[in-house]
Amino acid sequence: MAEVIRTLILRREFWEINLSDRIKKIFKNLKEKNNKALISFSVAGFPDDQTSLEICKVLSDSGVHIHELNMPHAEAQADGPIIQLANIKSIKKGINLDKIFMIAEKLRLHNPNLGICLMGYLNNIFIYGIEKFAEKANKAGVDALICVDLPADVKEEKQIRDALKKVGISLIKLITPTTNENRIKEITMDAESFIYSVNLKGITGVKTVQVNEANQQIDRIKKYTNLPIVSGFGIKNPQDAKEIAKSNCDGVVVGSQIVKYIQENIDDKNLPQKVGSYVKTFVEVLK
Amino acid sequence: MTKNSLKNGPDEFGYYGEFGSRYAPEILMPNLIELEEAFNDAINDKKFLDEFNYYLKEWIGRPNPLYYAEQLTKKVGGAKIYFKSDHLNHLGAHKGNNALFQILLAKRMGKKKVLCETGAGAHLIATAAACAFKDLPCIGYMGRDDIFLQSTNVLKAKLFGAKVIECVDGTGEKGVLKDACTSVLKAWSSDPDAFYCCGSAIGPHPFPRIVQYAQSVIGKEIKEQILEKEGRLPDAICACIGGGSNLIGAIHEFLDDKEVKLYGVEPEHSAALTNGTVGIMQGFKSFMLQSETGDSTLATQSLASGINFYSAGPEHAYLKKIKRVNYTHVSDKEAFDAFQLVCKTEGILIAFEPAFAVGYGIKLAKEMGKDKLLVLNICGRGDKDIDTAERILGDKLE
Numbered sequence: 001m002a003e004v005i006r007t008l009i010l011r012r013e014f015w016e017i018n019l020s021d022r023i024k025k026i027f028k029n030l031k032e033k034n035n036k037a038l039i040s041f042s043v044a045g046f047p048d049d050q051t052s053l054e055i056c057k058v059l060s061d062s063g064v065h066i067h068e069l070n071m072p073h074a075e076a077q078a079d080g081p082i083i084q085l086a087n088i089k090s091i092k093k094g095i096n097l098d099k100i101f102m103i104a105e106k107l108r109l110h111n112p113n114l115g116i117c118l119m120g121y122l123n124n125i126f127i128y129g130i131e132k133f134a135e136k137a138n139k140a141g142v143d144a145l146i147c148v149d150l151p152a153d154v155k156e157e158k159q160i161r162d163a164l165k166k167v168g169i170s171l172i173k174l175i176t177p178t179t180n181e182n183r184i185k186e187i188t189m190d191a192e193s194f195i196y197s198v199n200l201k202g203i204t205g206v207k208t209v210q211v212n213e214a215n216q217q218i219d220r221i222k223k224y225t226n227l228p229i230v231s232g233f234g235i236k237n238p239q240d241a242k243e244i245a246k247s248n249c250d251g252v253v254v255g256s257q258i259v260k261y262i263q264e265n266i267d268d269k270n271l272p273q274k275v276g277s278y279v280k281t282f283v284e285v286l287k
Numbered sequence: 288m289t290k291n292s293l294k295n296g297p298d299e300f301g302y303y304g305e306f307g308s309r310y311a312p313e314i315l316m317p318n319l320i321e322l323e324e325a326f327n328d329a330i331n332d333k334k335f336l337d338e339f340n341y342y343l344k345e346w347i348g349r350p351n352p353l354y355y356a357e358q359l360t361k362k363v364g365g366a367k368i369y370f371k372s373d374h375l376n377h378l379g380a381h382k383g384n385n386a387l388f389q390i391l392l393a394k395r396m397g398k399k400k401v402l403c404e405t406g407a408g409a410h411l412i413a414t415a416a417a418c419a420f421k422d423l424p425c426i427g428y429m430g431r432d433d434i435f436l437q438s439t440n441v442l443k444a445k446l447f448g449a450k451v452i453e454c455v456d457g458t459g460e461k462g463v464l465k466d467a468c469t470s471v472l473k474a475w476s477s478d479p480d481a482f483y484c485c486g487s488a489i490g491p492h493p494f495p496r497i498v499q500y501a502q503s504v505i506g507k508e509i510k511e512q513i514l515e516k517e518g519r520l521p522d523a524i525c526a527c528i529g530g531g532s533n534l535i536g537a538i539h540e541f542l543d544d545k546e547v548k549l550y551g552v553e554p555e556h557s558a559a560l561t562n563g564t565v566g567i568m569q570g571f572k573s574f575m576l577q578s579e580t581g582d583s584t585l586a587t588q589s590l591a592s593g594i595n596f597y598s599a600g601p602e603h604a605y606l607k608k609i610k611r612v613n614y615t616h617v618s619d620k621e622a623f624d625a626f627q628l629v630c631k632t633e634g635i636l637i638a639f640e641p642a643f644a645v646g647y648g649i650k651l652a653k654e655m656g657k658d659k660l661l662v663l664n665i666c667g668r669g670d671k672d673i674d675t676a677e678r679i680l681g682d683k684l685e
């Protein structure tokens with residue numbers, strides 16, 4: 001018994017019961033129905049503030065379970081040309097964190113059940129102020145943060161984790177094909193809400209996922225954690241999503257494809273609705 | 288290791304004070320740790336160091352002279368000016384010291400492919416050449432604007448067998464050193480088995496430390512040579528700074544010699560250490576010329592591509608913070624005048640980059656008085672810049 005409690009404490013699940021109840025509930029409900037989560041992604045402020053909000057709303061109406069709202073950064077190290085271009089266009093139109101919190105807040109009002117996850121790079125948060133970021137994100141109804149360039153080695157990782165913990169927001173950890181067993185063990189110990197399994201060696205929106213490798217990685221992670229695992233990078237069509245969903249993962253992320261679809265239909269008057277119908281084709285295959 | 292020495296390098300997480308570390312995506316973290324371990328192992332291996340020193344001597348041509356620039360000294364009328372002559376290295380710049388070291392390390396690690404970024408192309412040709420003689424394929428990432436400005440270096444790199452990939456920012460409007468840095472980090476993420484040979488004292492830990500280690504040969508030679516010629520340490524050392532490799536190489540050996548004043552000179556319109564704010568991009572924390580929200584870099588400009596950079600290495604950020612090094616800047620015009628002056632007085636065609644060090648060094652020498660010794664780090668030769676010089680001078684060259 002003592003051993004069980006010790007491992008539970010080590011895994012932090014024990015004392016982090018309160019962290020992002022909403023995301024917990026999402027995965028619990030899906031598990032009961034034997035379904036997988038669809039996690040969508042869009043760039044805040046692209047093509048403009050209002051439209052990007054409308055897109056988020058329509059996505060949440062289309063059956064997406066969690067939405068990743070990207071905080072643009074021009075030198076986005078893990079992003080390919082599709083997301084990078086959207087980032088820069090959004091930056092040129094004057095996006096900033098206050099505006100992003102406004103979008104998140106309105107999305108939260110629109111849908112109380114959607115998991116809202118901010119995603120981006122440390123510098124935006126560092127410059128804004130870590131405590132202030134956590135507070136504002138909480139007020140806006142954000143559930144989680146994915147920060148790409150925030151490994152456990154750097155001082156700000158603990159600062160951000162602690163600041164977010166105070167307000168019940170989870171810091172999501174990424175595991176990639178280069179992450180060895182030891183690191184997986186360490187990373188999963190610190191993880192909260194869910195694990196983001198990066199499917200391939202590379203940046204967003206370029207390579208196509210190799211289903212077998214992606215699934216093997218999920219099994220590798222499962223050995224060390226009971227947290228839900230979502231599988232992302234390289235999922236280019238509903239068929240890919242369907243194949244990935246057959247694995248032990250708990251959710252599938254569609255990112256660059258949505259941004260690319262937005263870019264391709266940027267002049268369409270019904271852009272948000274079109275994006276919604278497009279994403280529905282992913283939702284359908286996961287049912 | 289001496290306690291409290293400024294020469295001890297970063298802490299175990301790669302921090303110099305609050306600066307540096309490795310703000311990298313998880314995909315690169317195992318690579319960075321592997322590299323750090325391989326580096327620490329290599330610098331404790333006498334055979335490896337002997338090999339490095341052998342090629343520094345036989346291939347790069349070190350030690351190069353600490354040259355008394357007598358005519359320039361007379362013309363300026365102040366401190367006695369010495370040139371540390373890395374422009375005489377094989378490959379024409381200090382970049383070869385570092386490229387040689389890292390390519391020997393890559394070979395020792397059993398790597399099969401090398402990636403590098405470049406500004407002026409000096410690091411590209413150095414890496415390409417080292418890869419050629421160590422039989423490794425080399426892929427260089429270079430900004431589109433720099434490819435245009437430094438076409439002879441691109442040609443040389445290709446002759447050495449390198450593949451050169453053109454980089455632009457996200458919109459495709461511009462392409463400079465910063466864009467090459469982002470591109471090569473992405474390429475490395477996509478091909479993590481490759482070796483990334485970083486060209487300056489920037490990037491995620493352990494790169495700033497590795498580059499400093501390899502370039503410190505410059506300062507070690509300066510110390511030996513000045514003691515031999517003058518029987519004492521110099522009063523000041525001055526070098527240009529982009530990412531900061533030639534500067535850290537020239538001064539590292541002197542960091543604990545508090546009587547030696549140290550100067551780093553940036554271009555006026557990319558003076559990150561004077562005008563920047565603390566930020567985190569491209570894997571490290573340092574002073575940066577960045578937007579108010581930290582979501583992008585500011586556009587920079589310089590006559591010298593190699594030092595046209597929005598930031599500077601983390602060790603420099605630390606040395607600025609503790610006020611050990613004076614960071615300053617000069618204008619393109621001052622640098623170009625210095626470039627011409629060195630041509631006319633000394634018959635030496637220096638690169639545009641060290642012309643910034645000379646531009647400031649001239650002012651400094653005047654303030655210093657005739658009994659003082661000033662070392663200027665001439666980190667590269669100017670063959671690569673003559674097309675631009677011609678464009679600027681036009682008819683005046685007649």
Ligand SMILES: Cc1ncc(COP(=O)(O)O)c(C=O)c1O
Nearest residue numbers: 409529530531532533593640667
């Ligand atoms: C001749 C020369 N000097 C200086 C530099 C600047 O780099 P660093 O500040 O790393 O010495 C370069 C970079 O390309 C260069 O080519």
